[in-house]
Amino acid sequence: MENEIKEMLGLILNKLDGLEFRIDKLESGMDRLESRMDRLESRMERLEARQDEIYLVVKAIEHNNQVHRAEIDSLKLRESQIEGTINAIGEVITKRKVI
Template identity: 55%
Template sequence: MENEIKEMFGLILNKLNHLESRQDEIYLVVKAIEHNNQVHRAEIDNLKHSVANVEGTLSTIGEVITKRKAI
């Protein structure tokens, strides 16, 4: 009976170790996804800035063309 309890206890400890290992893996995956999300957000912000810059340049060119047509 005591050997059976020790064996079951060993199996339970083994399963707990496996669960801890899986939890660590999941944590690392979540952290990697979070980092990827932050990088993606920064890239989107950079693109928004670039588009705003191009829009401003095109708007200025359009104003110059309109003024030249008026002359």
């Protein structure tokens, strides 16, 4: 009976050793997974920073386009005023020629 108990305890110890090995393997895998997650988080932070920079550039370009449109509108208005003045001068000259 003592031998049977020793055998059973030996089997239990072997099973526990196997479980301990498997737990160590799982912990190692978890450590690698945590390391990969840390790297991914770092990459995500860099991507978010780049996205913020791109957003600011796009907003600056949009503002520049609005300013450019306003300047073009101003030039069109000035052109119309000059064209009106030239037409008025042309009419005066034409009237003077007739006289």
